[in-house]
Amino acid sequence: MTIRVYNTMTRSKEEFVPREPEKVAMYVCGPTVYNHIHIGNARTFLTFDIIRRYLSWRGFDVTFVQNVTDVDDKIIKRAAEEGLSAAEVAETYTREFRLAMEALDILRPSRQPLATETIPQMIHMVERLIAGGHAYEVDGDVYFSVRSFAGYGKLSGRDIDDLESGARVDVDERKQDPLDFALWKTAKPGEPRWPSPWGEGRPGWHLECSVMSEEELGLPFDIHGGASDLIFPHHENELAQSEAATGEMFVKYWMHGGLLQVNAEKMSKSLGNFMLLKDVLEAYPTPVVRLFMMQTHYRSPLEFSTDRLDEAATAYERITGPLRDLEVAKRSRARERAEAGAGDGAWATRLAKAVEDAKVRFVEEMDDDFNTAGGLAVVFGLVREMNAFIWEGPGVGAHGEHLPLLERAATAIKEPLEVLGIEITLQPVRVSEYPAEVFQLAADYAGYTGVVGTEAVDALRKARDVVRSEKNWAVADAMRDRLQALGFTVEDKPDGSHITYGR
RNA sequence: GGCGACGUCGCCAAGUGGCAAGGCAGAGGCCUGCAAAGCCUUUAUCCCCGGUUCGAAUCCGGGCGUCGCCUCCA
Structure with a gap:
């Protein structure tokens, strides 16, 4: 039995044959760290976490590389707003990102390089592109020439001429073609900067992905993942950079996940309709969130709502x-x-x-x-x-x-x-989460005067069993009603009654 | 305008040529002191219209509708 994967490049499912038997090299675009990630971002990371876990379970030795983009326009903007340095903003949200991934039970990448740690390699790639006639410098900026790369558009199924007629791209006379994109940008005053052959500046397009994947995995690597909104222009550009610079095939299988939606609209920071992952995880246990996401195929759109999460919680209990x-x-x-x-x-x-x-x-x-x-x-x-x-x-x-x-x-x-990374928790109760009223109940019905939640509940259970054995249904039912009112579930099973909380 | 995806039970959702998975919700039954949990039963001419085929939710053509990308975006 072979594994089949949907390849965005060919728009069909293909038999999965990694470049080396028993080994898989995969790269998944990481976050730009200018804010907390939202639950939509998390869906993509979760998707590729599953794919990675499954491939490992099927016996492949998986190398999983994910970048952190810690230099970017949005980070600079955020830093300016908050009166911090770009590096401080990036550092904060890199840390937050890693904590959030851990909270979602997402396995750590094999390697997770930062963009700012690979500047020299990025500069080298730009030099390679210029030398090969695929990029040109104008006043300290360097642009990639889309016309110089015959395959431009092959991933997203677009044609350069069609794109230009769409013409929502800024017209910049310095570019040879409106679709050319910046590989290196001259630093403006106050912006982060690194020395380069074109003067002080910073990386433009997502060169870090091209550089890191080549350096960490070698070309062509097996799986490149991301969400479907990255197909164009992000991955199209990345592919063009890498293949133009190296002359080699970049990626064997391009995999893209569907977007999370709210009210049938894409969840995104610019639309303002997002919920942060960390807030969702405060309200719902990690396994429930994972189960919720996995009940839909990774390529389909998924509507996010707390109703859906509640249903998933019920399903988890099942x-x-x-x-x-x-x-x-x-x-x-x-x-x-x-x-x-x-x-x-x-x-x-x-x-x-x-x-x-x-x-x-x-x-x-x-x-x-x-x-x-x-x-x-x-x-x-x-x-x-x-x-x-x-x-x-x-x-x-x-x-x-x-x-x-x-x-x-x-x-x-x-x-x-x-x-699937869905943890099984048979003991969902944490004592600190018991409502305080349970101690009053325990005092009323069981004469319990201590302060230990589990003991209070246990005393109630025993007291109720006694009452039930006496067939004093009125009292037994009253106890159950009051416990249920506090959020407990009371189940009288053949082997005795069970009192659980939070179900 | 261009490119792409999708439309399956009340809600969510698998299924890409051979009798339509599953979850949630509902109804009836069994069990139970009553509940809860559980089990059983129960609801689909698969958006519409044509076509290909012995046979189509699945392939092709045409509608209608929804979403994404074409600007940063997971």
Whole structure:
């Protein structure tokens, strides 16, 4: 079975054959660090985190390089607004970016060079382009000549003449062609600057991507990723720079993720309709946010809303349900029956088959251009089978003899989620998050006078079990109502009652 | 205006030639002291019109609608 990926260059799914067997070299455009990243930015980084994790899981040795663009017009603008230096702004948001990635459980890149650390290489690339007749200097600025590169437009499917007739590009008489773009800019007063053969200045277009990818990965590397709004002009220019400078093929597979939308409109900082990743993660656990994103294919647009996130939270609980039930069953031998039933063998056969099928089908789905939505459907199917086995079927069996099978089922649910980086949390409760009112309840019903949240809840559970055993339903129900009002969930299962918070 | 993507159940969403996954929400049933959880059942002539094919959500043509890019943008 081979992996197939959608290549923007050819607009079709292609068999994935890396340049070296068993090894994948990938590059994903990182952020320009002038602000916190928003949840739309995060979607793209998450997409390529999944792709990276999956390829690793499938046995490839993945080298993952991501730049940080820490010199740029927007950073300079932001610095001016805040009365800081550009370097200070960049440093702050580089740090924030890394923290946010960590909070989203995104694996760290193998290498993450800063643009400002690769200035000499960028200058060298500009020199190479000038020497090859692909760039020219005007008064300390250097421009790339789009007409000098025959392949210009091949990634985005555009034609230079069509683009010029669109003519929303600034007309600058110093350029030989309106579409020519700046590789090096003369520094204005107060701007960051580095010495160069064309005077003091700074990099223009995203040379850092061209330079870093060549330096860290070599050409052509396997996968270049980014969001679809980067196809033109960002990646088109990057491709032109690199191929014109080196004369080699730049990238084997161009992969682009779909945009996150709000009210059917692209989420973007310029439209002002964005939510910061860090704010979303304050309201929703990381696994829920990841699950939410993965329920849609990475190339499709995805509508962002808290309703959708709430639904994903419910779906997440559905997945963790049987895993939690199994843990409880292991400890308490709940769902253990007096004797084996006549149909137990058929149940076991069916679950065992479901487990094997799920493993195969997950790989099939993911091999097909990283279809996480399809892969999750497989997981949900297994969740249903496992639930049925526990609650309708033999459970753990008469003497726990079905525990190994249930463990295998649990593993078959957990492994795909691990591949997708969705952490399984069976104990979602942090004591500090309990509402303070729970102590009053515990005092009223259980005589508990301590200050430890878990103890208070446990005392309530025991007190309620006593009341229930006395069939004093009025009190038992009142306790449940009051707990639910505080945000707790009370479930009376065959092995006793469970009180959880935050579900 | 040019280039590109998309339109599948109430909502979200897989599926790119062979009987339409999955999640959320709803209805009925089972289980339960009542709930919750869980299980079972239940709802799709796949935007419209033509065409190709034994067979199309899937391919082709034409509409209608939505979104993205063409300026910084994940």
